[in-house]
Amino acid sequence: MRTVVVATHNHKKSTELQRVIAAEGLQAEVLGLDELPAYPEPAETETSFEGNALIKARAAAGITGYLAVADDSGLAVDLLNGMPGVRSARWSGPDASDADNLNLLLRQLADTDEEQRTARFVCAMALVAPDGREWVVRGEMLGRLVLQPRGSNGFGYDPMFVANGQSRTNAELTPAEKDAISHRGKAVRSMLPLLREVLRETAG
Template sequence: MKLLLATHNAKKLGELRRVVTDQQLPYEVLGLDELPAYPEPAENERTFEGNALIKSRACAAATGLPALADDSGIEVDLLNNMPGVRSARWAGPGASDQANLDLLIAQLADTAEADRTARFVCAVAYTHPDGTEHVLRATMEGHLVSTPRGANGFGYDPIFVAEGNTRTNAELTPAEKDAISHRGRAVRAMLQWLVRRG
């Protein structure tokens, strides 16, 4: 069965494909770059769940395929849970991962590491062309370090250390990160729901 992930992000697509392969599920996972382009909606909701649904609904309507979409980001307690849904645009529209990371590091420069508690949040939405919808949310708790470490992952991974770890997410192997990540947990739960749904 074909399952479309509403993203152009090759790393997110790779994560979903690894989970599908690891769980030996009967899905062929496609990304947006493998299908004809369609007008993509603005992500203007105030919640991760709302933005994920915007994307999955638009994708299913445009392609006629069952669609998954995620919206994810980082919440920093010292910043009143920001960047939140603005995580990908924290340094401004079109900002690079590096620009967003640099801004967050600068904003936390005068704080103690023990106070830099944070979490990654992921909401995954499923929309079927028949109108069926389902949304799941997962988090990964941890704290932020001041100096980026590691070359794996993306986004804020180089400064995020998950609870129980001493390495940043960017120092973990893809398999290690998938096992504990917010997106990995949300995607696995969604795939299990799809299997039960039949």
Template sequence: MSGTVLLATRNAKKLGELRRILAAEGVAGLDVVGLADVEEFPEAPETGATFEENALAKARDAAAATGLPAVADDSGLAADALNGMPGVLSARWVGRHGDDDANLDLVLGQLADVPDERRGAGFVCAAALVVPGGAETVVRGEWRGTLIRERRGANGFGYDPIFVPDGESRTSAELDPAEKDAASHRGRALRALLPHLTALAS
């Protein structure tokens, strides 16, 4: 499995994103696999107080369990009017994991009385690369924008339909995948890992 890197996720959209970014940057000789492609191992719950702690814990677990270099990310939405929340709780803001619609409705409800000029927010992504017996690298990407009051767009996932990036009139969910990769928090973080991923490919 030389030249293989494990992206510690079951999210097919995240896998596609990393594969597209590597291809766009001309990184060849690296096969990106996901958790569905390796033998199952116990995954620790995300209990870190920061995106960086969660990403590093996930990457360490995956590298230790599989012997493969592992990339993991933790990302979420930080709304200015909510003091940076939902933050690390973004995927389970309603109290259960992965209910995008309910999470989005809750944030919209919490921001209902917040005027447009105070609806600033950022998507944040921390990405970690752990090489078994080797280096650990953690990077961060941020994408600033504004939260609108109603969903728009069918691309993306999570809070994409209510996030309008700075300098853009469309929501993140209205951008095509290549546009999103070029600008997004995850795209920025993954590109910051590229020198280290390129070294694994050679």
């Protein structure tokens, strides 16, 4: 079985990625960064989700010698001109917790109407092979934000995001329900044909 590194220390994100990959029947051992020896990780200096995903995947592939998958994802709020965007995880500061970021966004959207709170989750996912080949795909989930966070599943901004066609927040959905419609689930499913092909080549 071939090894694929998921270049993240975010356990919930790593678990979500592994779950979606496994559900699609991919025959590979999937490891998060916490399951590998530590290495100096590059700063996420790009201004696009795609650029930051490539930075992380290139580093993981180059250092570990394995196929590497990395994603950069975040929330783009229309009323905030697409912010927090690539700064979603650090919206309230470099050491921000999910609760810190959520509370800041709630304060920024106070006194807004529901129709104004349209937003999307974006996920850019990069696959980098040790030989230097690179691929990037993108997935989006459209929806709206609520000012009363609900649910205990998911992470990040999930408790205040309601996807189009849903009445529950992402944090109220089951993992399977969220995977079926999420930006990350869409990106993983777009990436899988590429990943299968590369794994087939490396196994040959």
